[in-house]
Amino acid sequence: xxxxxxxxxxxxxxxxxxxxxxxxxxxxxxxxxxxxxxxxxxxxxxxxxxxxxxxxxxxxxxxxxxxxxxxxxxxxxxxxxxxxxxxx
Amino acid sequence: xxxxxxxxxxxxxxxxxxxxxxxxxxxxxxxxxxxxxxxxxxxxxxxxxxxxxxxxxxxxxxxxxxxxxxxxxxxxxxxxxxxxxxxxxxxxxxxxxxxxxxxxxxxxxxxxxxxxxxxxxxxxxxxxxxxxxxxxxxxxxxxxxxxxxxxxxxxxxxxxxxxxxxxxxxxxxxxxxxxxxxxxxxxxxxxxxxxxxxxxxxxxxxxxxxxxxxxxxxxxxxxxxxxxxxxxxxxxxxxxxxxxxxxxxxxxxxxxxxxxxxxxxxxxxxxxxxxxxxxxxxxxxxxxxxxxxxxxxxxxxxxxxxxxxxxxxx
Numbered sequence: 001x002x003x004x005x006x007x008x009x010x011x012x013x014x015x016x017x018x019x020x021x022x023x024x025x026x027x028x029x030x031x032x033x034x035x036x037x038x039x040x041x042x043x044x045x046x047x048x049x050x051x052x053x054x055x056x057x058x059x060x061x062x063x064x065x066x067x068x069x070x071x072x073x074x075x076x077x078x079x080x081x082x083x084x085x086x087x088x
Numbered sequence: 089x090x091x092x093x094x095x096x097x098x099x100x101x102x103x104x105x106x107x108x109x110x111x112x113x114x115x116x117x118x119x120x121x122x123x124x125x126x127x128x129x130x131x132x133x134x135x136x137x138x139x140x141x142x143x144x145x146x147x148x149x150x151x152x153x154x155x156x157x158x159x160x161x162x163x164x165x166x167x168x169x170x171x172x173x174x175x176x177x178x179x180x181x182x183x184x185x186x187x188x189x190x191x192x193x194x195x196x197x198x199x200x201x202x203x204x205x206x207x208x209x210x211x212x213x214x215x216x217x218x219x220x221x222x223x224x225x226x227x228x229x230x231x232x233x234x235x236x237x238x239x240x241x242x243x244x245x246x247x248x249x250x251x252x253x254x255x256x257x258x259x260x261x262x263x264x265x266x267x268x269x270x271x272x273x274x275x276x277x278x279x280x281x282x283x284x285x286x287x288x289x290x291x292x293x294x295x296x297x298x299x300x301x302x303x304x305x306x307x308x309x310x311x312x313x314x315x316x317x318x319x320x321x322x323x324x325x326x327x328x329x330x331x332x333x334x335x336x337x338x339x340x341x342x343x344x345x346x347x348x349x350x351x352x353x354x355x356x357x358x359x360x361x362x363x364x365x366x367x368x369x370x371x372x373x374x375x376x377x378x379x380x381x382x383x384x385x386x387x388x389x390x391x392x393x394x395x396x397x398x399x400x401x402x
Contacts, residue, residue, distance in 0.1 A: 007343035059348060062350070087371055
């Protein structure tokens with residue numbers, strides 16, 4: 001399974017890691033929101049597509065916005081979703 | 089926490105420097121937070137775990153030469169003068185919008201330094217407020233034009249905390265009347281749910297209008313030992329420093345590790361924050377590629393003139 005990682009700043013009830021199926025980064029984010037709709041407003045636009053204001057890292061590497069539909073997250077990968085203002 | 093830092097507020101103000109800049113005397117100070125501050129944060133019942141704050145540790149000695157730093161964040165009027173003289177177009181204007189907070193962060197079309205809440209908003213009667221919706225690129229462009237530069241993270245923290253460690257610029261005892269934070273605007277919050285209620289009421293009445301205040305509105309009670317104003321709250325402030333850990337063995341929230349070497353350090357917290365996020369040693373990290381938001385501004389710094397040639401007056 002792919003691990004989706006959120007910062008403590010976005011975590012609800014302290015949960016920062018979630019499991020999703022393999023797929024493109026875009027698909028992983030969409031599946032994550034489907035499983036955890038609490039995050040829909042943060043992560044998807046009105047058409048259900050991932051918003052572009054946050055950064056996504058795949059196994060530590062920044063995935064450019066244009067590449068989110070092409071880059072695949074394999075099992076054992078970690079997809080980290082990080083707001084543009086991190087920490088705090 | 090003890091209030092040892094409060095005693096220093098009675099000390100002499102730093103000498104003035106040209107153009108509303110403060111000359112900070114060189115020397116060695118301790119940058120970052122001691123473990124006792126993290127113990128205190130854990131004991132306060134605030135929203136974040138200890139590893140959210142470990143990026144402030146270990147506390148390390150840093151030596152700086154004399155330098156200059158703006159007494160206030162750059163204002164709307166100052167930024168307007170820069171734009172009028174240069175025709176500069178900000179990142180937000182080029183991209184067509186910038187981030188505001190409604191019920192979550194969102195990109196608001198048209199939001200920029202002169203339309204802080206998006207189309208239909210403006211900066212009338214806000215000349216003396218800190219400018220917002222400023223990207224790192226914008227801040228650097230202004231600083232170059234002004235013959236200055238952004239402060240390093242160390243310069244920013246030394247100007248805020250003074251020669252000895254303190255939680256806030258005025259000392260170690262929180263006073264909501266000393267700075268523009270959510271606790272000044274909305275009173276003491278018992279958690280994020282109450283913060284959301286506070287912001288929802290403002291947003292319903294005004295829209296996503298930044299709750300900034302005129303620079304220096306909390307002076308002198310909220311000033312640092314060296315006379316810098318608004319180091320706590322009002323607007324987040326860019327620094328020139330690339331995000332890094334103070335020590336390679338430090339472990340913090342995994343997402344914080346990911347922005348190291350990529351983001352630029354932001355300091356001071358803003359009008360949106362609680363007391364914990366506006367401490368002198370608190371670190372945030374901003375995407376430097378053109379991102380901005382409605383609580384994000386900056387101030388400038390500069391190298392100190394050599395002794396004997398300084399024009400020492402405002």
